[in-house]
Amino acid sequence: MTTLLDVNLASPAPPASDLAAILSAYNDVTERLKGSHEMLAREVCRLREQIQEKDRELARRERLSALGEMAAGLAHEIRNPLAGISLYASLLERDLAGAEAPGELLRKIDGGIRKVDAIITDVLAFARGARPHRRTVVFGESIDRVRAQIHARAAEREVSVEVEDVVRNWPLHCDPTQIERVFSNLLLNAVEAVGPGGHVRVRGGEVDEDHELVRIRIEDDGPGVPESARARVFDPFFTTRETGTGLGLAIAHRIIDAHEGTIRVGASPEGGASFEVSLPRARSRESNEQGTAGKPTGSVSHWSGSQVTDPCRRGFRSNPKERS
Numbered sequence: 001m002t003t004l005l006d007v008n009l010a011s012p013a014p015p016a017s018d019l020a021a022i023l024s025a026y027n028d029v030t031e032r033l034k035g036s037h038e039m040l041a042r043e044v045c046r047l048r049e050q051i052q053e054k055d056r057e058l059a060r061r062e063r064l065s066a067l068g069e070m071a072a073g074l075a076h077e078i079r080n081p082l083a084g085i086s087l088y089a090s091l092l093e094r095d096l097a098g099a100e101a102p103g104e105l106l107r108k109i110d111g112g113i114r115k116v117d118a119i120i121t122d123v124l125a126f127a128r129g130a131r132p133h134r135r136t137v138v139f140g141e142s143i144d145r146v147r148a149q150i151h152a153r154a155a156e157r158e159v160s161v162e163v164e165d166v167v168r169n170w171p172l173h174c175d176p177t178q179i180e181r182v183f184s185n186l187l188l189n190a191v192e193a194v195g196p197g198g199h200v201r202v203r204g205g206e207v208d209e210d211h212e213l214v215r216i217r218i219e220d221d222g223p224g225v226p227e228s229a230r231a232r233v234f235d236p237f238f239t240t241r242e243t244g245t246g247l248g249l250a251i252a253h254r255i256i257d258a259h260e261g262t263i264r265v266g267a268s269p270e271g272g273a274s275f276e277v278s279l280p281r282a283r284s285r286e287s288n289e290q291g292t293a294g295k296p297t298g299s300v301s302h303w304s305g306s307q308v309t310d311p312c313r314r315g316f317r318s319n320p321k322e323r324s
Contacts, residue, residue: 075120086113122247126236132175132258136282140168142176143202146184150191158196161187167204170214171282178255185248186218186275193273194222205276213261218275219268230265
């Protein structure tokens with residue numbers, strides 16, 4: 001009599017080729033699971049970074065909002081008596097017309113008053129955070145106006161400013177007056193930071209198709225921004241320069257934030273400073289209506305005047321530099 005055990009023992013073993021196929025399929029599934037796990041780990045790191053960055057940005061906005069309210073109140077309180085001092089100084093200068101020594105002192109007083117008034121104007125500009133009046137703007141037109149504004153200072157310091165043609169044709173959805181103020185500050189800072197014969201470049205970064213953003217970088221070959229200063233470089237009244245109020249970059253950050261963009265500081269390929277500005281791109285239909293469509297040439301217009309192994313870690317190279 002044949003039992004079930006005898007039948008099982010008599011069954012032939014599966015061919016070696018079938019075992020190899022099973023092992024191969026198992027290894028393939030294991031590798032796919034490993035790849036999926038690594039991808040999920042990277043995604044978790046990315047999302048964690050985004051949450052931390054959003055938390056820091058929210059805390060910064062709350063802090064700056066309170067500071068802005070206080071600064072606005074102080075500015076108004078200072079400006080009122082300052083206007084009286086300016087009036088009395090002008091009346092006294094008129095009464096002392098022809099007197100050389102007192103007249104010179106009064107002119108110095110008037111110059112000091114104007115400087116204080118300019119600081120108050122910057123404080124109010126930072127505190128108010130005017131809402132942008134957006135329209136479609138061709139970046140090349142705006143950057144040309146900015147270069148004209150800083151031409152004298154760049155020429156005096158023998159610094160050249162170059163703009164890639166690839167960014168000139170980019171249509172932006174922005175307030176041109178506010179954006180020109182941002183790039184005027186960034187370019188002037190770069191011109192002041194590099195030495196005689198230095199170079200400042202306006203370059204195009206990646207285009208974020210998902211969020212309809214364009215990235216524009218201001219790079220120089222100066223000494224760079226110290227890494228210890230990067231976290232505070234956009235804070236109001238923070239400066240490492242002997243001159244300046246420390247409000248220029250704070251106002252720039254506020255303007256870019258109002259445009260739902262970003263501004264970051266890092267290191268340029270030349271070892272100097274790099275400021276990357278992300279701004280909303282105008283829709284294709286709007287730019288076509290204004291005749292702004294064009295293909296990038298990749299050339300440059302001249303004007304005188306690492307590998308990261310941990311997906312949760314990011315960074316820029318750093319070199320010491322002074323900025324305001």
